[in-house]
Structures are given as structure tokens and as C-alpha cells.
Amino acid sequence: MKLQFKKIKIIVLVLVCIVVTITSCKKLIEIPPNPPSQLPSTTIFKDSADIMGAIAGIYTNFKVIGGMGQNLLGGMLSQYIGCASDELSYSFASSFQTNTYISTDGTAGQFWSTGYQNIYDINACLTGIATTNAVTDSTKQALLGELKVLRAMNYFYLVNLYGGVPVVTTIDYKVNNIIARSSVDSVYNFIIKDLKDARSVLKAKYPSAGRARPNLYTADALLARTYLYHGQYADAEAMVNEVTNSGLYSLVDVNNVFLQGSNEAIWQIPAVGTSNQTTEATNFVPSSIYSVPNWQATNYLLDSMETNDLRKASWVGVWTVNKVNYNYVNKYKQRLYTATPVEGYVMLRDAEQYLIRAEARAMQNNLSQALDDINIVRKRAGLPNSRAVNQNDILNAIMHERQIEFFCEWGHRWFDLKRTGRVDAVISKIKTGWVPTAALLPVPNSEIQNDPFLTQNPGY
DSSP: OOTTOSSEEEOOOOOTTTSTTOSOOOOOEEEOSSOOSSOOHHHHSSSHHHHHHHHHHHHGGGOOGGGOOOSTTTTHIIIIIHHHTTSEEESSOOHHHHTOOOTTOHHHHHHHHHHHHHHHHHHHHHHHHHTOOSSOHHHHHHHHHHHHHHHHHHHHHHHHHHSSOOOOOOOOHHHHTTOOOOOHHHHHHHHHHHHHHHHTTOOSSOSSSTTOSOOHHHHHHHHHHHHHHTTOHHHHHHHHHHHHTTSSOOOOOGGGTTBTTOTTEEEEEEOOOSSBSOHHHHHHSOSOTTOOOSEEEOHHHHHTSOTTOHHHHHHEEEEEETTEEEEEEOSSOOOBTTOSSOBEEEEEEHHHHHHHHHHHHHHTTOHHHHHHHHHHHHHHTTOOOOOOOSHHHHHHHHHHHHHHHTTTSTTHHHHHHHHTTOHHHHHHHHSTTOOGGGGSOOOOHHHHHHOTTOOOOTTO
């Protein structure tokens, strides 16, 4: 399977939060057209500056720099997957708005190609760091743990977009070119293993300034989400308890959730760039008083919001053009890199942990404590306690809170509809021509052609 791995460049940019103690990151790591089965660690990871430079290069794949966002981990989920669900409408023709993507769809393919590009970069660093003597063993183990969190996140989104996907752990292109898809369960088990490995070596203290690089509780938070999706509810609850009992995080005012340094952020990458701060603000916030927003919040989203919900007041903007009002997503508000207060790109946050635990508790029939967690989130939103009583009502209340709390954020709504079996019922009511097979994206046709063992999803 090609997987876009034959030729790759990791552009090494010095992110202050990542290389705060490193003064030189000079290396450009380049894989030649016919790469060997392993990167020569003696030349690429020969000192700490090389190592940190390579890791800094991986973080550039999040594409918060410059606000371009054309990466699995850099805004595409918020935009296109929000459009695939019932959250966003797009002013231009988009296969995601009609859920009519095909196997040659460039955007659908970009989720796959950039996800595996990220994974290849990570695997290259894992290989090089594991064999280097340039850092102490404790530092080496911590870096390997950090990288496994990054790899786990990529696989989490790939398996939820495509179903079972190839689990690639090598940088040997001969192996990668003939690898088959793993089952969904196998992918989840691999994610869980990576995160368990990570949490066994990561510390509570963040490894650099701010919360830009994963710590122990970052691994816990992502593991809690993974356990929830995989139906391991007691394990999900236990991981959330680790995060909330740490005392490091708290819900903040809705206006401050996405600001740099937010105490709600469990993992937050600084949104530094040459012209913009975040992909979401660049794409969602209108740039001109004469321009209709390209991406607009749908009536389905707006109608689901309760009266006096502070999230609607803060996170939905109204833009008027020729006396017509348009609603747009306004979670990230700063388009220009010079704007203040500065926002940071929130990868994981505390509110999700409460709603993960609420669902895990409800699924274990611990209804009173599930309600407690729901009401923590509702209180922050300026809303009264939930009136749900029985298990079914409480689970519906949790899904409602998730819909409002995480709209247009990392594809949460789409994934929730799919994992709870409601995607057909919800989307078929609002989109003409919906077919159930559209719940999974097509594997790119180019990948199918290059890998004889790679199969296509049904319907494509």
C-alpha cells in the first residue's frame, strides 16, 4: 500500500512551547525515494537537538501554523465532518454536505493521506529515538510515550472515519505497501495499548511550557474517550477519575475555554502563525463586512440549543450582510495572529471528561452520579439541572449536552451519531438521498490500486 510514504519531508519549525530548552533544531529529515527499512538513527537522532527538532516537525502537522488546516489533526474534522453531520452548511458545492463522497474524492482522501503521513512521521521518530544513545533512558521513554499519544490520536480518528484501517508500525515501505485492514476492535486495542504504554512513562508535569505536549493526564483523557467508544465503561470512568482527581483542570467561563492558558485545556497547542491563529477561526469567522460566511451554523444545531444557554451566546456569532443575518461558529474568535487575547488550539478539554464519565456511569446504571456530571456542564452553561430520571432519558440528556458542548469541534457530533446507532435516523430526516453506507468515508481509490490487500468500504 502506497500510503503516501515513499517521499516525505518533516519541516522542522521551532515551536517555543516544544523546544523551550533547545537552542538549535537544524535538521531537515528527508526520506529518499527508495528508503531503507529503518532511518539511520546515528545520523538523524545523533543529539538532543536533532531529536527535539524531529518531534517539533511532527507538531507542525497539526497545521495550526498559518491556519491552513489541511491535515487530519488541523481543522478538517471541525469543518468537513461538521458539514457531514447536521452542524454546518457550506456556501460552495461539497460532497460532505450531501454525503456523496466517492473513492476519488480529494477531501475524503486527504483525511486518510495526512493521517498516515502523520503516523509515518511518528513511527520514524519512534524508530530513531528507540535506538539512540543521545538522551538518558528516562528522557527516551518519556519521548516515546509522548509520540504514542500522538499516534493513538491519529488512529482514533482514522478508525472512526473509515472503520477498520491498516495498523502501520514500521517505516519499511515494502511492508506498508502490502498491509491489509485490521478490524475495528483490533485498531481500538492498538490505540489502548499505545495509550497504556504512554501513561506508564509520562509524568503529571507537562514536559515543556504550557500544555502543548502530552502529559500523563493527556494519555488518561484520550484513553477515557477510547474506552467509552469501545464500550469499556468501568475503565472509562476510572480514567476520568484520574484526570479530575489530579486537581490540574477545571471548567472555565465559556468565553475563556479556548484562550491560550485555559485551565480547561488538558492538551492545547499554541496557535502561533504568520497571519492567523487557528484554522477554525480562519474558516468560520467572516473576514469582511460584505462577505456572507462560507460556513454557517445550521438551523438544526441552533434549534437544539436551550433558551439562555451561554454557549449559544458565546459560541455562535451573527453576521449581517445586506440586512440578512447569518449564524456562524464562533468558538475560536481571533482570525489574525496579532489579535488579543490569544487563543490556543484545544485538542482535549475537561468538559469532555465529565460527559464521558456521565455516559459511562449511566451505562453502568449509576444514574445519580451520571446526573451529577451532566449538571456540572449545564451549570457552566448557565442552565438548570437536568430533569432526566431513567437511564434512557439520562443517556439522551448526555447526547444533548455533547451536541451543544462540542459542536463543530473535532467531529464529535458525527462520531456520537454513529457510535450510538442514530446516524441514519437523524441524517435521513434532513438530507435527501442519504444512504447508510455514507457513515464511513471511502478508502482512497489510489490506495486500493497500490495495495492488493486493501479493501474498499461498502457502497463505493
